[in-house]
Amino acid sequence: MTALLTLQSISKAFFGVYAVRDVTLNVPAGRILGLIGQNGAGKSTLMNLIGGVLAPDAGSMTFDGKPYVPRTPSDAVSAGIAFIHQELNLFTNLSIAENIFLGAFPQRRGFPFVGIDRAAMRRQSEALLEAVDLKVKPESPVEQLAPGERQLVEIAKALQLDARLIIFDEPTTSLTTRETRKLFEIMQRLRERGTTLIYISHILNDVLSLADEIAVMRDGELIAHAPRVEFDASRMISLMVGYSLDQLFPPRTSTPTQTPLLTLKGISQPGIVKDIGLTVNAGEVVGLFGLMGSGRTELARIIFGLDSFASGEIVIGGEVLRHTSVRESIRNRIAFVTENRREEGLLMTSAIAENIGLVSLPRYALPGVQVVDQPRLERAVGQAANQLQIKSGNIERQAAKALSGGNQQKVVIAKWLLSEPSLFIMDEPTRGIDVGAKYEIYSIINTLAAEGNGVLFISSEIEELMGMCDRIVVMSQGEIYGEFTRADFDKEAILRTAFREQATQKAGDHAADPA
């Protein structure tokens, strides 16, 4: 079988850590290749390499038999490669036709700048919309379209560019079942026309029903690539999870109590989370696992009072909170280590001490006009910095951004320590930090638990949750979909729950589609 795109020993490392390692892959012409892997397996990096967003450290590519060395995304476009992203790249204020032809407006001869040939644009747009089976006028603005229809406009745009390879990155996350089915029909129609497709998805049954061949990535490597018939869902999961990497976790020295610190009862917010029930006890580390978009960060924001909820109860220390706000949460001794250090966690350009002191400034103020008790604050800040062993220069002068990722994360934790919380919500506390620093963060979490605090540990790395938590709660599509106690931790079972593997009803829905 001929390959349209060939990758030969492609590697890409960030700061010495391989994101993609020695990947050799033939993308068969005129077929749909399904690409699967866990978050962080290297799929996106691989696609960015193909799309010219990143340059490989080693290896080579050929496209249509010729060497292919994209330096910018527009090189990929002119070679005939188009991307349909999870977040759509349309200009919602412009019309469908304008979006389709953006960058290549049909020109009237003799009028190089002013002569956009609206009639030709309209005619061609109609033909393209016909091809993706979208029955709307090309003049209508994109903002009037539903997410599924927007996806189809993206595809029409790809067709306009004469794309020979279209890469779909999680295209169905924001689509309804009906829209999804329609998208799959269009994808099959594209294949019949001879277009090659790469389809990246977390929904394994969709991949099974749609793809001709399936490739599996794990830890940056391509570990399997074969025709669809050789796969079933459980084999796909085993391949994705693997059994290679065993990380080291500091041993837990304490056992959880039965005293609830936080209890959620039926928390719902339409479109975000549904009927969430959850308890975190004193001294307990509860893991919250879910795929991207499962609603775990949204839930954390609701608990912390950043976002509102429509119904349900939040009980903290036996008291029902009617109205939540960040300051009330802090008074109720909750700390929130956000997923995003740079944007939400730190004042990057301010001094480390300034960052650590921020939350607790009112606690270290003299009564009256709230003058900061500088010596007392400095002592407390210094103590927290020492306790967490933040490696830095002078904390009064060095800016937070000058620190490594791990030390930045410690600054965020130190900032919360000063407010003496009893419940820590930690959203991806080890994201983007190296293995050594991860171990330190794990140790800090263990210490916090041993001191009788509760920790809600949100992560998309199953291994770290299994290594660290007393219980793991699995979220999927805004709901709590399963719970595992330490005795029954099982990677495959947890991942299956997150993928809703058992939910054969919905999965069968797609599988029953006539191929």
Added chain:
Amino acid sequence: MTSVPQRLSSAPRSTASTPPLPRRLWNALRGLLLSEYFILYLSIAYFLLISLFFPTLLEPSNLSNQLTNIWPLLTIAIGQTFVLIIAGIDLSQGSVMAICSVVGGVILSTSLSKSVMSNSPLWGTLLTEKGGILSGDPNAVLVAVLLMVAVGALIGFINGTAITRFNMPPFMVTLVSLLFFSAFAIYLTQSRNIANLPDSFLRLGQGDIVSVYLGEKATPQIKRTELLSLVTYSAVIAVALGVVAHFILSRTVFGRQMYAIGTNRRAAEISGVPTRRVITLVYMFSGACAGLAAVIYSARLGAGRPTLGDNLLLDIIGATVIGGTSLFGGKGKVLWTLFGVVFFTLLLNTLNQMRLSAFQIDAVKGSVILLAALIDVTRNRFLTGGRVA
């Protein structure tokens, strides 16, 4: 110098340990640019250089005059500094001054001419031929000053509320305030100055507490015009405000929270900083400073003037930004603003001495502010390690 390639290591030691001259100059320049006293050095250097050509600049009467020019601008620029620190901007300060000046006139005026003021909608109710509301009242000055500051704070409250509650961009909100309140001030007075303010009020803008006489003591009587102001009432007002403002910024929880909001509002919010309250209070403070500046300016002019702050916006923002307060928020000090105001006052003084026309002066002012903005961007680029923020 770890970046020196291996093959150069045999070169003489001196070149390896001390960087080449251009590099050192560059580092020195960089250090100067990043220094917080940069603008003070610049002011002094500029003034000394220009006075070589215009020796009259150094005469005591001119220096004394410049000193009195600094205070009202400083008063209002301190308010702008607060707003810029929280990454906002207050374009409405000029119109706040206008309204406050009218308010002062309406309270204080001791007598008014019917032929001048009778078109005003306030004529017959608040304004009569006997003057304003508290004409002649012993407490009039105190009431007027408090009310002027309060009106300024009230307009600031409106700005702040619109910005925090409805998430409207500060630029838009304060621009609309600027238009609305300057128009309103002109409407109230039909563009007339409210004249005849009492001497006890004028003192706040014109009066000296300490003055010096540098001539020979030939006669026991010294003419008023030969006295040089040293410490004036407006100086006391501005310095007191400056001290309070400095204290708020450097010592209080509120000040720390302001810097945090200016640096990263989202992070501040998640850290429990009451961002809306702080932002609203800062705009109120900015309005109050404008009200206080209106006291000084009105007392200097001897009238409640509805067009008072009309051409001042550029001076206020220019002086603040030149001092080093960042337009991107999170950075600024009262002391820096003092330096900026000094620089701006000297600049205007020298331009006036050169007998340039008002239009030429405006053009120069504009260029200087552009330069200040460029310096701000350049500083930020150095601080962020080469990347443009």
